[in-house]
Amino acid sequence: MNETSVTRVYVRMSAKKGKKRKLKFFEAIREAIDQSMEKDDSVFIIGEGVPDPKGIFGTTLGLQKKYGDKRVMDMPLSENALTGVCIGAAITGLRPILTHQRIDFSLLSIDQIINNAAKWHYIFGGQLKVPMVIRIVIGRGWGQGAQHSQNLQALFAHVPGLKVVMPTTAYDAKGLLISSIKDNNPVIFIEHRWLHNISDYVPEDYYSVPIGKGKIISKGKDITIAATSYMNVEAIKAADYLKKKKISVEVIDIRTLKPLDDEVIIKSVKKTGRLLVLDSGYYTGGFAGEIIARVSEKAYKHLKSAPQRITLPDLPTPTSPGLTKYYYPGYSDIVKKVLSMLGKQDVKVSFKEESVPLDKPDNSFTGPF
Amino acid sequence: MIEKMDGKKLISLLNDLLYIRLVEERIAELYPEQEIRCPVHLSIGQEAIAVGVCKNLKKDDLVFSNHRCHAHYLAKEGSLKKFFAEMYGKSTGCSKGKGGSMHIIDLTVNFMGSVPVVAATIPIAVGAAFTLSKKESKNISVVFMGDAAIEEGVFHESINFAKLKNLPVLFVCENNLYSVYTPIHLRQPKRKIVDVVKAQGLECYSVDGNDVSAVHDVSKKAIDRIRKGKGPAFIEACTYRWREHCGVNYDDHLGYRCKDEILKWKSKDPIKRLKENMMSKHMITQREIKEIEEKIKKDIDEAVKFAKSSPFPDKSDLHKHIYD
Incomplete structure (x- = not known):
C-alpha cells in the first residue's frame, strides 16, 4: 500500500471534506488529549513512557512540557495497581487516561479492569462513576510476535460495564477520544499501530464523535462488509478493486464494539442481503462472530447467503515474515x-505484488516498533 | 494505654465495639431464616481494629474495605438501616440491592466501598489518595485488608506508588492468621509483615489488634503523621476470627485451627478486655453496659424491621446503572 492509495482511502473515509488541514492519526490523538487537558483540569494522563522521548508513538509528545509532571506522568511498571489508582482517582473526581503501548501489557491489569472498573458503578447502585480511558495499542507485522501484537478487543467487549472503542480514521480518533475522555464510564480505547501514521482531514476545533455509532464509509448495494479498525483499510482497498469488476460493496466501520450499533449493519444487510465481517482479532469467540450472530438473529430472512468472516486464525502471532x-x-x-459469496468464483482476479512489504504499515516504517 | 484515655472516649469505644458485635450476632441469628441470601463474612472477634482506627477519622476521610467489611462500614458510621436492607437485597439498601454483604458503601460518611477480591481496593484507595493530594486536602484515605492481601502483587505495586508519590494513605492489615482454612505459615515465610513493608520505605506500626485503645493510639500516631504530609503508613494488627470464614457458624469441628489456639484468642476478646478493664477502674458499671446494649439492640430491631419491610428492587432496576 503506497502513500497515495492510503491517502485516497482516508480521504474517502474522512467526515469533513471541507476542512483542509491534514493530520496523522497519532497527531489527532495527541490533539484530542491536549484539548481535553486544556478544557478540563481534572484530566491527567499516565502510562509507561508517556513523557519519554518517543512519547507513545508520538501521541504524548510535548504534553508534559505544556501541562507539567503532575498531569502528564510516567509510572512504575505496575499495570494492575495503576489501573486501580486510576479507578480510585476517577471515583473521586478526576479523569484519568491510562496508556498501554501494547495490549499485551494491559493483561497485567485485567483484574482491576474487569473486577473493578467495569463494575464499580453497577454494584453500588450507580452512586459512583468511573470516568477513565484506557488507551491500548494493538498491531501487526514487523515480527512483533505473540506478546507484542495481540488483538484482544473481543475480550474487553465481552465484559459488561466497559465501553470499547476502535477508531480507524484520524478524524474519528480525535473525536472518539474526546468523547471517551468526556464519558463517565470506563472506555477501552483501542488504537491500531498501523493506523498511527496515516493522514486524514482533521478539524482544529474541539469536537466529538459519538460513542456507539457505526458509520458507512463506502456506499454499495451488492454486499455489506463490516470491519473493525485497520481492517477497514483492507476493506476499502478490496471495495475499490471489486468496483472494477462491477461489484458494489458497502463498507461499515464498526467504530464502537460496545455498546454496539448493530442497527447500521442490519439496515445495510437488509439492502444488500449479504454480510462479510472483518476483524483484526481471532476466529473463535471473536467479535466477527458477534456481528454475524446479531445479524442472523435480527435479519435472517434478508440474508441471501450465509454470513462470512475474515479474521486471524486461532494461533499466536509468529514472528518470521515467512510465516506472517x-x-x-x-x-x-x-x-x-466476496466473489465466492456472490457465486462469482469464475471472475478472474490477479493481484500485483504490494509495493509495501506485508509486515510494514508503509514504507516510512523501518522498525523497530 | 487505657490509663491515658478519658472515660468518655473509652465509653465511646466500648459502645462501637458492642455495636458491631451485636449487629454481627443479629445477622448470625437471622441467617437461618434464609432471607439474607448472600455470603457474609462476619467481623466477630476483630472489631477493635475497625473501631480503633475509625475513631481517629473525620467524616471527610475516605475508607475502603474488603469482603470482611461490616465492621469498617459500621465504625465509619454507615447507615444501619441501609446496611440491613442491603443484606436483605432490598431497593433501600446502601447499594440498592446490587451489592449484598460484600459490596457496601455509604457516601454520606465517605465509606467508599468494599469488594471481595483480595487486595482489590488497595490501589483504589491509593488512587483516592492521589486525588486528595492533587487537591491539597488535609483528609486521608484508609484501606483495610487481611493478611493474605500481602501475598498479592497489587499490594506491593500499590505501596510502591503510594511511597513514590508521598500519598496520604493508611494501609491497615488485619492479620487474623488464616486465609479461609489456610494458615499463614503455609502462605508466607517466617518473617514479619511489617519488615517487608518497611523495606518499601513506609512508616510501619505493629499493634495488638484485640486491644482497642492500643489500636486507637497507634492509628492516631500514624494518621497524624499522614495528615502532616509525611506520606503513607502501614499498620499490622494481629487478631482472630471467631466464626467460619464465610457464613455465620462456628467451624471449630473442622479441626483446621487447634482448640488451644481458639481458646487463647477468645480469652483475648477485645470487648471482654475493655469491659473488665473499665469496670475494674470503676469507669462503667454492668448496668450501664446493659443500657448501651439495649439501646443498640433497639436500633438493630428498627433497622431489621426497615429492611424486611422494604421492597425488592423492581425488574426495571436490573438494567439501570450499567453506564452512567
Missing part, C-alpha cells in the same frame, strides 16, 4: 471471499 504472510489476511483474501 500466511497469518494476516489482506485485501486479496477479501476480494476472493
Whole structure:
C-alpha cells in the first residue's frame, strides 16, 4: 500500500471534506488529549513512557512540557495497581487516561479492569462513576510476535460495564477520544499501530464523535462488509478493486464494539442481503462472530447467503515474515471471499505484488516498533 | 494505654465495639431464616481494629474495605438501616440491592466501598489518595485488608506508588492468621509483615489488634503523621476470627485451627478486655453496659424491621446503572 492509495482511502473515509488541514492519526490523538487537558483540569494522563522521548508513538509528545509532571506522568511498571489508582482517582473526581503501548501489557491489569472498573458503578447502585480511558495499542507485522501484537478487543467487549472503542480514521480518533475522555464510564480505547501514521482531514476545533455509532464509509448495494479498525483499510482497498469488476460493496466501520450499533449493519444487510465481517482479532469467540450472530438473529430472512468472516486464525502471532504472510489476511483474501459469496468464483482476479512489504504499515516504517 | 484515655472516649469505644458485635450476632441469628441470601463474612472477634482506627477519622476521610467489611462500614458510621436492607437485597439498601454483604458503601460518611477480591481496593484507595493530594486536602484515605492481601502483587505495586508519590494513605492489615482454612505459615515465610513493608520505605506500626485503645493510639500516631504530609503508613494488627470464614457458624469441628489456639484468642476478646478493664477502674458499671446494649439492640430491631419491610428492587432496576 503506497502513500497515495492510503491517502485516497482516508480521504474517502474522512467526515469533513471541507476542512483542509491534514493530520496523522497519532497527531489527532495527541490533539484530542491536549484539548481535553486544556478544557478540563481534572484530566491527567499516565502510562509507561508517556513523557519519554518517543512519547507513545508520538501521541504524548510535548504534553508534559505544556501541562507539567503532575498531569502528564510516567509510572512504575505496575499495570494492575495503576489501573486501580486510576479507578480510585476517577471515583473521586478526576479523569484519568491510562496508556498501554501494547495490549499485551494491559493483561497485567485485567483484574482491576474487569473486577473493578467495569463494575464499580453497577454494584453500588450507580452512586459512583468511573470516568477513565484506557488507551491500548494493538498491531501487526514487523515480527512483533505473540506478546507484542495481540488483538484482544473481543475480550474487553465481552465484559459488561466497559465501553470499547476502535477508531480507524484520524478524524474519528480525535473525536472518539474526546468523547471517551468526556464519558463517565470506563472506555477501552483501542488504537491500531498501523493506523498511527496515516493522514486524514482533521478539524482544529474541539469536537466529538459519538460513542456507539457505526458509520458507512463506502456506499454499495451488492454486499455489506463490516470491519473493525485497520481492517477497514483492507476493506476499502478490496471495495475499490471489486468496483472494477462491477461489484458494489458497502463498507461499515464498526467504530464502537460496545455498546454496539448493530442497527447500521442490519439496515445495510437488509439492502444488500449479504454480510462479510472483518476483524483484526481471532476466529473463535471473536467479535466477527458477534456481528454475524446479531445479524442472523435480527435479519435472517434478508440474508441471501450465509454470513462470512475474515479474521486471524486461532494461533499466536509468529514472528518470521515467512510465516506472517500466511497469518494476516489482506485485501486479496477479501476480494476472493466476496466473489465466492456472490457465486462469482469464475471472475478472474490477479493481484500485483504490494509495493509495501506485508509486515510494514508503509514504507516510512523501518522498525523497530 | 487505657490509663491515658478519658472515660468518655473509652465509653465511646466500648459502645462501637458492642455495636458491631451485636449487629454481627443479629445477622448470625437471622441467617437461618434464609432471607439474607448472600455470603457474609462476619467481623466477630476483630472489631477493635475497625473501631480503633475509625475513631481517629473525620467524616471527610475516605475508607475502603474488603469482603470482611461490616465492621469498617459500621465504625465509619454507615447507615444501619441501609446496611440491613442491603443484606436483605432490598431497593433501600446502601447499594440498592446490587451489592449484598460484600459490596457496601455509604457516601454520606465517605465509606467508599468494599469488594471481595483480595487486595482489590488497595490501589483504589491509593488512587483516592492521589486525588486528595492533587487537591491539597488535609483528609486521608484508609484501606483495610487481611493478611493474605500481602501475598498479592497489587499490594506491593500499590505501596510502591503510594511511597513514590508521598500519598496520604493508611494501609491497615488485619492479620487474623488464616486465609479461609489456610494458615499463614503455609502462605508466607517466617518473617514479619511489617519488615517487608518497611523495606518499601513506609512508616510501619505493629499493634495488638484485640486491644482497642492500643489500636486507637497507634492509628492516631500514624494518621497524624499522614495528615502532616509525611506520606503513607502501614499498620499490622494481629487478631482472630471467631466464626467460619464465610457464613455465620462456628467451624471449630473442622479441626483446621487447634482448640488451644481458639481458646487463647477468645480469652483475648477485645470487648471482654475493655469491659473488665473499665469496670475494674470503676469507669462503667454492668448496668450501664446493659443500657448501651439495649439501646443498640433497639436500633438493630428498627433497622431489621426497615429492611424486611422494604421492597425488592423492581425488574426495571436490573438494567439501570450499567453506564452512567
